[in-house]
Amino acid sequence: xxxxxxxxxxxxxxxxxxxxxxxxxxxxxxxxxxxxxxxxxxxxxxxxxxxxxxxxxxxxxxxxxxxxxxxxxxxxxxxxxxxxxxxxxxxxxxxxxxxxxxxxxxxxxxxxxxxxxxxxxxxxxxxxxxxxxxxxxxxxxxxxxxxxxxxxxxxxxxxxxxxxxxxxxxxxxxxxxxxxxxxxxxxxxxxxxxxxxxxxxxxxxxxxxxxxxxxxxxxxxxxxxxxxxxxxxxxxxxxxxxxxxxxxxxxxxxxxxxxxxxxxxxxxxxxxxxxxxxxxxxxxxxxxxxxxxxxxxxxxxxxxxxxxxxxxxxxxxxxxxxxxxxxxxxxxxxxxxxxxxxxxxxxxxxxxxxxxxxxxxxxxxxxxxxxxxxxxxxxxxxxxxxxxxxxxxxxxxxxxxxxxxxxxxxxxxxxxxxxxxxxxxxxxxxxxxxxxxxxxxxxxxxxxxxxxxxxxxxxxxxxxxxxxxxxxxxxxxxxxxxxxxxxxxxxxxxxxxxxxxxxxxxxxxxxxxxxxxxxxxxxxxxxx
Numbered sequence: 001x002x003x004x005x006x007x008x009x010x011x012x013x014x015x016x017x018x019x020x021x022x023x024x025x026x027x028x029x030x031x032x033x034x035x036x037x038x039x040x041x042x043x044x045x046x047x048x049x050x051x052x053x054x055x056x057x058x059x060x061x062x063x064x065x066x067x068x069x070x071x072x073x074x075x076x077x078x079x080x081x082x083x084x085x086x087x088x089x090x091x092x093x094x095x096x097x098x099x100x101x102x103x104x105x106x107x108x109x110x111x112x113x114x115x116x117x118x119x120x121x122x123x124x125x126x127x128x129x130x131x132x133x134x135x136x137x138x139x140x141x142x143x144x145x146x147x148x149x150x151x152x153x154x155x156x157x158x159x160x161x162x163x164x165x166x167x168x169x170x171x172x173x174x175x176x177x178x179x180x181x182x183x184x185x186x187x188x189x190x191x192x193x194x195x196x197x198x199x200x201x202x203x204x205x206x207x208x209x210x211x212x213x214x215x216x217x218x219x220x221x222x223x224x225x226x227x228x229x230x231x232x233x234x235x236x237x238x239x240x241x242x243x244x245x246x247x248x249x250x251x252x253x254x255x256x257x258x259x260x261x262x263x264x265x266x267x268x269x270x271x272x273x274x275x276x277x278x279x280x281x282x283x284x285x286x287x288x289x290x291x292x293x294x295x296x297x298x299x300x301x302x303x304x305x306x307x308x309x310x311x312x313x314x315x316x317x318x319x320x321x322x323x324x325x326x327x328x329x330x331x332x333x334x335x336x337x338x339x340x341x342x343x344x345x346x347x348x349x350x351x352x353x354x355x356x357x358x359x360x361x362x363x364x365x366x367x368x369x370x371x372x373x374x375x376x377x378x379x380x381x382x383x384x385x386x387x388x389x390x391x392x393x394x395x396x397x398x399x400x401x402x403x404x405x406x407x408x409x410x411x412x413x414x415x416x417x418x419x420x421x422x423x424x425x426x427x428x429x430x431x432x433x434x435x436x437x438x439x440x441x442x443x444x445x446x447x448x449x450x451x452x453x454x455x456x457x458x459x460x461x462x463x464x465x466x467x468x469x470x471x472x473x474x475x476x477x478x479x480x481x482x483x484x485x486x487x488x489x490x491x492x493x494x495x496x497x498x499x500x501x502x503x504x505x506x507x508x509x510x511x512x513x514x515x516x517x518x519x520x521x522x523x524x525x526x527x528x
Contacts, residue, residue, distance in 0.1 A: 027364035049086025072170035089357035089372040091151035106199035109163035113395035124220040133187035135177040154386040156321040157348040210322035238265040247278040254291035254326040266302040290325025316412040323347035346387035351378035389454035425462030483513040
């Protein structure tokens with residue numbers, strides 16, 4: 001009886017939403033103005049992806065609509081406005097803010113490699129169902145709609161948060177993905193359509209660790225009761241384990257733990273390395289959403305000093321869509337300073353990024369808005385790299401999850417060295433010319449493990465290694481959107497006295513990158 005009473009109370013709480021009174025509407029309008037003004041004041045560059053005029057227009061349009069909107073619809077529009085700024089640290093986040101007070105449906109969703117699945121639920125019969133429609137809308141369209149609300153550095157930030165928002169009834173109703181705020185229809189691949197009602201208030205997640213894999217007591221999880229190693233304890237920030245000949249290091253937050261500083265954890269890694277002499281080191285950052293990047297130096301030193309750091313195939317770094325913020329700093333460091341092999345999926349951050357958000361508390365609603373206050377740059381300013389390359393793509397399929405198989409860890413444990421694209425391309429060209437090099441490139445591209453691998457730089461280096469104009473032409477053809485490929489070809493053609501060809505390639509580079517000084521220099525150097 002107590003359980004029924006709790007559900008009835010929750011039902012009444014959710015359904016009690018209504019349009020705002022004049023006073024409430026005035027308060028929301030005031031909050032909107034504070035949000036807009038404070039974001040401009042605090043953000044390092046609020047208009048890096050949206051113009052000042054366009055942002056002001058959207059604020060004005062929302063201000064006019066507020067009297068006709070319900071509370072949850074206003075909050076969803078505030079999320080949309082923050083997301084328009086275009087970086088992951090500037091946001092309005094119902095996953096973190098208890099003041100927002102959105103609810104959760106009795107399911108946990110996840111975008112696996114093979115679709116959106118119910119990976120856990122209060123009702124066992126829903127577990128393992130693949131979602132095809134939400135509110136009669138195909139999943140792809142539902143993903144597009146909810147993506148407009150998600151502040152992100154790249155598309156993997158959307159993949160991280162879309163499953164959480166698609167299980168919030170307020171979000172579904174505001175996006176016209178449900179017929180009512182207290183009921184959402186989910187259609188599954190087996191033909192069933194099930195109406196779900198709110199289960200409880202969404203429990204806010206910690207800022208810097210991905211705890212979204214946890215489920216309430218009494219729920220059924222597709223993977224059974226025993227989780228795989230990487231999901232055993234997300235809230236344990238520092239973990240060490242010996243797996244065969246490998247030392248497994250899991251960092252779930254770039255921060256001190258309650259019982260151990262990050263510096264002490266780094267010392268523990270070094271001590272374990274020295275005493276047990278593992279063949280490989282596996283650093284798992286898949287649940288690490290950031291923390292304090294200034295604390296990472298001792299950990300980096302411990303890894304760099306290890307005998308695995310400079311030997312390809314002995315240091316592995318596992319990343320995922322949850323890897324973000326200060327964890328991205330570690331990824332950047334490891335890519336630059338070690339020979340690590342990256343496995344999994346790309347991070348949801350990138351080398352050049354706005355970050356270090358500061359909180360803005362709206363005066364009437366109490367809702368938190370966050371704005372990025374710093375610009376972090378690891379690559380040239382003009383770089384539009386959305387994520388660092390992943391050497392071995394190891395996506396998670398639902399069947400693997402259900403069987404407690406960890407494809408990323410398996411790939412690290414059973415790694416077999418293979419030539420780089422640079423080596424493969426140059427070797428194929430040397431033995432079989434252009435056609436052999438084409439075939440080698442096609443084979444590389446066709447291999448799904450290379451989905452997120454470095455292609456442009458490796459191919460250009462391989463072409464340069466051949467010292468052949470034909471190889472550079474092939475590289476430029478295979479990289480039509482690469483200004484660097486056309487610049488390299490233009491330079492080689494100029495040296496070969498093909499002035500018309502050099503001019504044409506330099507102009508192609510400028511079409512792609514109008515301010516490229518190297519292309520401009522080549523054009524200036526060519527006689528008229």
